[in-house]
Amino acid sequence: MPTVIKYGGSAMTDPEVRRQMAQRLAALPETVVVHGGGPFIAQALRDAGLKSHFVRGLRVTDAPSLAVIERTLTRLSKVLAQEIGDAVGLQGRDARLLVAEPLGAELGFVGEVVEVNRALLTGLLGLGLTPVVACLAATPDRRGVLNVNADSAAGAVAGALAAPVVFLSDVPGVLEDPAVPESRLATLSARDIAARIADGRIAGGMIPKVEAALGALRAGAPVAIIADGRVPEQLEASLRGEVGTRVVR
Numbered sequence: 001m002p003t004v005i006k007y008g009g010s011a012m013t014d015p016e017v018r019r020q021m022a023q024r025l026a027a028l029p030e031t032v033v034v035h036g037g038g039p040f041i042a043q044a045l046r047d048a049g050l051k052s053h054f055v056r057g058l059r060v061t062d063a064p065s066l067a068v069i070e071r072t073l074t075r076l077s078k079v080l081a082q083e084i085g086d087a088v089g090l091q092g093r094d095a096r097l098l099v100a101e102p103l104g105a106e107l108g109f110v111g112e113v114v115e116v117n118r119a120l121l122t123g124l125l126g127l128g129l130t131p132v133v134a135c136l137a138a139t140p141d142r143r144g145v146l147n148v149n150a151d152s153a154a155g156a157v158a159g160a161l162a163a164p165v166v167f168l169s170d171v172p173g174v175l176e177d178p179a180v181p182e183s184r185l186a187t188l189s190a191r192d193i194a195a196r197i198a199d200g201r202i203a204g205g206m207i208p209k210v211e212a213a214l215g216a217l218r219a220g221a222p223v224a225i226i227a228d229g230r231v232p233e234q235l236e237a238s239l240r241g242e243v244g245t246r247v248v249r
């Protein structure tokens with residue numbers, strides 16, 4: 001069974017972490033990498049003189065920003081794939097790999113994945129190649145592209161493949177108190193998640209992550225884990241659920 005690994009955010013910006021992570025990803029059997037690149041997008045938007053803001057952890061994306069984001073993520077998928085080695089960098093728009101529905105005018109060109117080209121992913125895995133998928137998706141009519149939160153894209157891919165998923169982040173897992181790295185929660189239920197989002201103990205970028213974990217489980221993923229992507233030597237332990245936070249329904 002393949003494993004889906006969501007890679008992104010701060011875990012991707014340190015060159016040494018990234019080098020070691022690429023080596024470890026290359027050594028794993030049957031892995032699909034779904035990636036974001038928030039910090040790279042932020043820099044590219046700044047360079048282009050574009051501002052953006054977030055609603056419920058999602059970047060409100062207008063047409064000029066979408067063009068910059070598509071360029072940035074498409075290139076990043078190629079670079080990551082080259083770093084990993086026997087890997088192919090794709091973005092969701094390629095061969096209808098991911099198809100998304102827009103989430104509403106308030107968010108602009110932002111979507112939620114409704115269809116995954118499983119045959120393409122399993123075909124590449126069958127050839128011994130690691131698909132490295134940037135979190136963009138085709139519009140249902142195939143003509144356009146939508147920006148998708150990378151956690152949500154990874155959750156959708158894991159659901160479609162009925163595969164375990166590990167979300168790598170810049171924290172040791174979901175924390176009781178985000179200011180205290182030692183306060184990691186080993187497991188977290190759907191009920192607990194709802195309560196913690198409601199009272200603010202889970203906030204910001206952690207919201208799409210826990211929601212994507214629950215979405216993946218509901219769609220058929222057997223396991224969903226949120227773990228630390230800054231510690232490449234823990235990757236295998238994260239896959240075994242020995243570190244990080246295991247989300248359960």
Ligand SMILES: Nc1ncnc2c1ncn2[C@@H]1O[C@H](COP(=O)(O)OP(=O)(O)O)[C@@H](O)[C@H]1O
Nearest residue numbers: 009010169170171174175178201202203205206
């Ligand atoms: N309860 C929590 N536990 C851990 N992190 C939390 C929590 N609530 C909010 N956060 C924030 O969520 C961030 C992770 O989300 P984000 O930065 O979007 O991750 P990534 O870029 O790795 O996808 C953490 O760095 C932390 O600031």
Ligand SMILES: CC(=O)N[C@@H](CCC(=O)OP(=O)(O)O)C(=O)O
Nearest residue numbers: 008009036037038058059149150
């Ligand atoms: C709609 C939306 O918010 N898209 C994200 C896609 C990248 C992402 O999610 O990257 P990280 O995982 O590195 O945060 C964005 O534009 O930042």
